[in-house]
Amino acid sequence: MPEGPSIVILREEAAGFVGRTIEHASGNSKAVDFAALAGQPVVALRSWGKHFLIQLPDLALRIHLMMFGSYRINERKETAPRLSIGFTDGEELNFYACSVKTLPPDLDAQYDWRVDLMSDQWDPELALQKLRAAPDMLVCDAVLSQDIFAGAGNIFKNEVLFRIRVHPLSTLGALPEDKLRELVHEMRVYAFDFLRWKKAYVLRQHWEAHTRQICPRCLIPFHRAHLGRTHRRSFYCIQCQRLYEPAPLTPTRSRSRPRSQRTPPAS
DNA sequence: TGGAATGTTGGAAC
Protein backbone atom coordinates (compact mmCIF):
# COMPACT_ATOMS: atom_id res chain seq x y z
CA MET A 1 0.00 0.00 0.00
CA PRO A 2 2.30 2.65 1.27
CA GLU A 3 4.31 4.76 -1.21
CA GLY A 4 3.05 8.16 -2.35
CA PRO A 5 1.33 7.14 -5.59
CA SER A 6 -0.71 4.54 -3.69
CA ILE A 7 -1.99 7.29 -1.41
CA VAL A 8 -3.02 9.32 -4.46
CA ILE A 9 -5.03 6.30 -5.60
CA LEU A 10 -6.67 6.12 -2.16
CA ARG A 11 -7.52 9.82 -2.37
CA GLU A 12 -9.09 9.36 -5.78
CA GLU A 13 -11.06 6.29 -4.70
CA ALA A 14 -12.41 8.12 -1.65
CA ALA A 15 -13.16 11.39 -3.49
CA GLY A 16 -16.90 10.69 -3.43
CA PHE A 17 -16.97 11.35 0.33
CA VAL A 18 -15.93 14.99 -0.04
CA GLY A 19 -18.83 17.21 1.00
CA ARG A 20 -20.64 14.40 2.80
CA THR A 21 -21.35 14.49 6.52
CA ILE A 22 -19.96 11.89 8.91
CA GLU A 23 -22.78 10.05 10.65
CA HIS A 24 -20.67 8.05 13.09
CA ALA A 25 -17.09 7.00 13.63
CA SER A 26 -15.43 4.21 15.60
CA GLY A 27 -12.30 2.11 15.77
CA ASN A 28 -9.44 1.06 18.01
CA SER A 29 -7.28 4.13 17.48
CA LYS A 30 -6.31 5.83 20.71
CA ALA A 31 -5.63 9.14 18.98
CA VAL A 32 -9.13 9.97 17.81
CA ASP A 33 -12.15 11.37 19.63
CA PHE A 34 -14.70 9.42 17.59
CA ALA A 35 -17.74 11.19 19.06
CA ALA A 36 -16.37 14.54 17.91
CA LEU A 37 -16.35 13.41 14.27
CA ALA A 38 -20.09 12.79 14.02
CA GLY A 39 -21.92 15.59 12.29
CA GLN A 40 -18.81 17.05 10.66
CA PRO A 41 -18.65 17.33 6.88
CA VAL A 42 -15.60 16.17 4.95
CA VAL A 43 -14.20 19.46 3.71
CA ALA A 44 -11.44 17.91 1.61
CA LEU A 45 -9.36 14.79 1.12
CA ARG A 46 -5.71 15.51 0.49
CA SER A 47 -2.40 13.72 0.48
CA TRP A 48 1.16 14.71 1.25
CA GLY A 49 3.74 12.05 0.51
CA LYS A 50 2.55 8.94 2.31
CA HIS A 51 0.10 10.89 4.48
CA PHE A 52 -3.63 10.66 3.72
CA LEU A 53 -5.38 13.70 5.12
CA ILE A 54 -9.06 14.06 5.96
CA GLN A 55 -9.92 17.71 6.35
CA LEU A 56 -12.86 18.45 8.66
CA PRO A 57 -14.01 21.89 9.83
CA ASP A 58 -12.49 21.67 13.31
CA LEU A 59 -9.61 19.27 12.80
CA ALA A 60 -7.81 17.08 10.32
CA LEU A 61 -7.06 13.36 10.49
CA ARG A 62 -3.70 12.08 9.32
CA ILE A 63 -3.58 8.44 8.28
CA HIS A 64 -0.28 6.71 7.59
CA LEU A 65 -0.52 3.14 6.34
CA MET A 66 3.07 2.36 7.37
CA MET A 67 4.20 -1.01 5.99
CA PHE A 68 1.11 -3.10 6.53
CA GLY A 69 -1.82 -0.71 6.58
CA SER A 70 -4.84 -1.17 4.37
CA TYR A 71 -8.22 0.36 3.70
CA ARG A 72 -11.63 -0.60 2.40
CA ILE A 73 -14.30 1.60 0.90
CA ASN A 74 -17.85 0.41 1.54
CA GLU A 75 -16.44 -2.95 2.62
CA ARG A 76 -15.02 -4.42 5.81
CA LYS A 77 -12.20 -6.79 6.56
CA GLU A 78 -12.38 -9.52 9.19
CA THR A 79 -10.11 -7.61 11.56
CA ALA A 80 -11.17 -4.62 13.62
CA PRO A 81 -10.62 -1.26 11.93
CA ARG A 82 -8.30 1.27 13.46
CA LEU A 83 -10.66 3.93 12.15
CA SER A 84 -14.09 3.52 10.58
CA ILE A 85 -15.94 6.56 9.27
CA GLY A 86 -19.62 5.96 8.52
CA PHE A 87 -21.81 8.03 6.23
CA THR A 88 -25.49 7.79 5.32
CA ASP A 89 -26.80 4.75 3.45
CA GLY A 90 -24.26 2.51 5.17
CA GLU A 91 -21.35 3.85 3.18
CA GLU A 92 -18.05 3.89 5.01
CA LEU A 93 -14.34 4.41 4.86
CA ASN A 94 -12.32 1.88 6.89
CA PHE A 95 -8.63 1.87 7.78
CA TYR A 96 -6.66 -1.04 9.25
CA ALA A 97 -3.27 -1.45 10.91
CA CYS A 98 -2.31 2.14 10.35
CA SER A 99 -1.14 5.14 12.32
CA VAL A 100 -3.84 7.75 12.91
CA LYS A 101 -3.22 11.22 14.28
CA THR A 102 -5.42 14.21 14.89
CA LEU A 103 -4.03 17.48 13.54
CA PRO A 104 -5.09 21.11 13.76
CA PRO A 105 -7.33 21.98 10.82
CA ASP A 106 -5.02 24.34 8.92
CA LEU A 107 -3.12 21.89 6.74
CA ASP A 108 -1.43 24.57 4.65
CA ALA A 109 0.28 25.79 7.81
CA GLN A 110 1.61 22.32 8.56
CA TYR A 111 2.65 20.93 5.19
CA ASP A 112 4.97 22.20 2.50
CA TRP A 113 3.26 20.88 -0.62
CA ARG A 114 6.30 21.74 -2.76
CA VAL A 115 8.07 18.72 -1.24
CA ASP A 116 5.36 16.22 -2.25
CA LEU A 117 6.49 14.35 -5.36
CA MET A 118 2.87 13.83 -6.44
CA SER A 119 1.75 17.44 -5.93
CA ASP A 120 1.00 20.03 -8.61
CA GLN A 121 3.14 22.25 -6.42
CA TRP A 122 6.19 19.93 -6.57
CA ASP A 123 9.28 22.12 -6.77
CA PRO A 124 12.33 20.42 -8.28
CA GLU A 125 14.57 23.41 -7.61
CA LEU A 126 13.78 23.20 -3.91
CA ALA A 127 14.74 19.52 -3.88
CA LEU A 128 17.98 20.38 -5.68
CA GLN A 129 18.80 23.03 -3.07
CA LYS A 130 18.26 20.53 -0.27
CA LEU A 131 20.49 17.96 -1.98
CA ARG A 132 23.25 20.52 -2.46
CA ALA A 133 22.94 21.47 1.22
CA ALA A 134 23.76 17.90 2.33
CA PRO A 135 27.02 16.96 0.58
CA ASP A 136 27.88 14.22 3.09
CA MET A 137 24.57 12.38 2.71
CA LEU A 138 24.49 9.06 0.85
CA VAL A 139 22.26 9.09 -2.20
CA CYS A 140 20.41 6.00 -0.90
CA ASP A 141 19.41 8.00 2.18
CA ALA A 142 18.59 11.14 0.21
CA VAL A 143 16.02 9.44 -2.01
CA LEU A 144 14.25 8.06 1.07
CA SER A 145 14.19 11.43 2.83
CA GLN A 146 10.59 12.56 3.26
CA ASP A 147 11.88 16.10 3.82
CA ILE A 148 13.21 16.14 0.26
CA PHE A 149 11.09 13.62 -1.67
CA ALA A 150 7.85 13.14 0.25
CA GLY A 151 6.16 9.99 -0.97
CA ALA A 152 9.27 8.14 -2.15
CA GLY A 153 9.96 4.73 -0.65
CA ASN A 154 12.30 1.81 -1.08
CA ILE A 155 10.94 0.85 -4.50
CA PHE A 156 11.63 4.39 -5.71
CA LYS A 157 15.14 4.17 -4.35
CA ASN A 158 16.07 1.00 -6.17
CA GLU A 159 14.34 1.86 -9.44
CA VAL A 160 15.48 5.48 -9.74
CA LEU A 161 19.12 4.79 -8.84
CA PHE A 162 19.15 2.03 -11.43
CA ARG A 163 17.58 4.29 -14.05
CA ILE A 164 20.15 7.02 -13.55
CA ARG A 165 22.99 4.51 -13.10
CA VAL A 166 24.13 5.74 -9.72
CA HIS A 167 25.47 3.42 -7.00
CA PRO A 168 23.43 3.72 -3.78
CA LEU A 169 26.52 4.44 -1.66
CA SER A 170 27.43 7.49 -3.72
CA THR A 171 27.77 10.71 -1.76
CA LEU A 172 25.66 13.70 -2.80
CA GLY A 173 28.62 16.07 -2.75
CA ALA A 174 30.48 13.86 -5.23
CA LEU A 175 27.63 13.78 -7.74
CA PRO A 176 28.04 16.21 -10.63
CA GLU A 177 25.36 18.88 -10.87
CA ASP A 178 23.75 17.30 -13.93
CA LYS A 179 23.44 13.97 -12.08
CA LEU A 180 21.70 15.70 -9.20
CA ARG A 181 19.28 17.29 -11.65
CA GLU A 182 18.73 13.95 -13.35
CA LEU A 183 17.99 12.37 -9.96
CA VAL A 184 15.39 14.99 -9.09
CA HIS A 185 13.82 14.73 -12.54
CA GLU A 186 13.69 10.95 -12.54
CA MET A 187 12.09 10.79 -9.08
CA ARG A 188 9.13 12.73 -10.44
CA VAL A 189 9.01 10.68 -13.65
CA TYR A 190 9.07 7.42 -11.72
CA ALA A 191 6.37 8.67 -9.35
CA PHE A 192 3.94 8.94 -12.25
CA ASP A 193 5.11 5.70 -13.86
CA PHE A 194 4.42 4.06 -10.49
CA LEU A 195 0.96 5.64 -10.34
CA ARG A 196 0.02 4.53 -13.86
CA TRP A 197 1.41 1.00 -13.45
CA LYS A 198 -0.17 0.54 -10.02
CA LYS A 199 -3.57 1.53 -11.37
CA ALA A 200 -3.17 -1.03 -14.15
CA TYR A 201 -1.97 -3.71 -11.65
CA VAL A 202 1.32 -4.02 -13.52
CA LEU A 203 3.64 -2.21 -11.11
CA ARG A 204 5.66 -5.21 -10.07
CA GLN A 205 6.30 -6.50 -13.55
CA HIS A 206 7.93 -3.18 -14.44
CA TRP A 207 10.50 -3.39 -11.66
CA GLU A 208 13.94 -3.40 -13.27
CA ALA A 209 16.00 -3.58 -10.06
CA HIS A 210 13.81 -3.93 -6.97
CA THR A 211 13.77 -7.62 -5.88
CA ARG A 212 15.42 -8.64 -9.17
CA GLN A 213 18.25 -11.16 -9.42
CA ILE A 214 19.92 -10.15 -12.67
CA CYS A 215 20.68 -6.74 -14.13
CA PRO A 216 18.45 -6.45 -17.22
CA ARG A 217 21.02 -4.23 -18.89
CA CYS A 218 24.28 -6.18 -18.60
CA LEU A 219 22.94 -9.50 -17.29
CA ILE A 220 25.31 -9.87 -14.34
CA PRO A 221 23.78 -10.60 -10.91
CA PHE A 222 22.57 -7.64 -8.88
CA HIS A 223 24.26 -6.93 -5.60
CA ARG A 224 21.92 -6.87 -2.66
CA ALA A 225 22.70 -5.29 0.69
CA HIS A 226 21.05 -3.37 3.49
CA LEU A 227 22.50 0.09 3.04
CA GLY A 228 22.35 3.57 4.47
CA ARG A 229 21.18 5.06 7.71
CA THR A 230 18.05 2.91 7.84
CA HIS A 231 19.51 -0.34 6.44
CA ARG A 232 16.85 -0.73 3.77
CA ARG A 233 17.21 -3.34 1.03
CA SER A 234 19.23 -2.19 -1.94
CA PHE A 235 19.46 -3.95 -5.30
CA TYR A 236 22.14 -2.54 -7.58
CA CYS A 237 24.46 -3.40 -10.44
CA ILE A 238 28.11 -2.63 -9.80
CA GLN A 239 28.83 -2.60 -13.51
CA CYS A 240 26.02 -0.25 -14.56
CA GLN A 241 25.74 1.97 -11.50
CA ARG A 242 28.69 4.26 -10.89
CA LEU A 243 29.98 4.95 -7.40
CA TYR A 244 30.65 8.66 -6.89
CA GLU A 245 32.89 9.09 -3.89
CA PRO A 246 34.23 12.17 -2.15
CA ALA A 247 37.80 13.07 -3.06
CA PRO A 248 40.18 11.55 -0.50
CA LEU A 249 41.65 13.95 2.03
CA THR A 250 45.11 15.05 1.02
CA PRO A 251 47.79 15.08 3.73
CA THR A 252 47.72 18.32 5.75
CA ARG A 253 51.26 19.22 4.77
CA SER A 254 50.48 19.47 1.08
CA ARG A 255 46.87 20.61 1.33
CA SER A 256 46.32 23.94 -0.29
CA ARG A 257 43.16 25.92 -0.80
CA PRO A 258 41.92 26.54 -4.32
CA ARG A 259 43.58 29.59 -5.83
CA SER A 260 40.25 31.45 -5.77
CA GLN A 261 40.00 31.07 -1.98
CA ARG A 262 43.55 32.07 -1.14
CA THR A 263 44.25 35.30 0.58
CA PRO A 264 46.06 37.50 -1.92
CA PRO A 265 49.60 38.30 -0.81
CA ALA A 266 49.96 41.70 0.86
CA SER A 267 51.68 44.18 -1.40
C1' DT B 1 6.39 -22.03 7.05
C1' DG B 2 9.22 -18.69 9.13
C1' DG B 3 11.29 -14.70 8.05
C1' DA B 4 11.40 -10.61 5.76
C1' DA B 5 9.33 -6.52 4.07
C1' DT B 6 6.56 -0.88 -0.04
C1' DG B 7 7.71 2.66 6.98
C1' DT B 8 7.94 5.58 10.99
C1' DT B 9 8.28 6.64 15.80
C1' DG B 10 10.16 7.07 20.21
C1' DG B 11 13.24 5.98 23.57
C1' DA B 12 17.57 3.85 25.09
C1' DA B 13 22.37 3.87 24.54
C1' DC B 14 26.49 6.05 23.71
Place this chain on the structure above:
DNA sequence: CGTTCCAACATTCC
Protein backbone atom coordinates in the same frame (compact mmCIF):
# COMPACT_ATOMS: atom_id res chain seq x y z
C1' DC C 1 23.20 17.43 23.77
C1' DG C 2 23.46 15.20 19.26
C1' DT C 3 23.73 10.91 16.90
C1' DT C 4 22.82 6.15 16.35
C1' DC C 5 20.60 2.03 17.15
C1' DC C 6 16.75 -0.85 17.96
C1' DA C 7 12.19 -2.50 19.25
C1' DA C 8 7.58 -2.03 18.32
C1' DC C 9 3.69 -1.91 15.46
C1' DA C 10 0.81 -5.85 12.55
C1' DT C 11 0.01 -7.99 7.76
C1' DT C 12 1.12 -10.26 3.56
C1' DC C 13 3.93 -12.75 0.64
C1' DC C 14 7.27 -16.05 -0.88
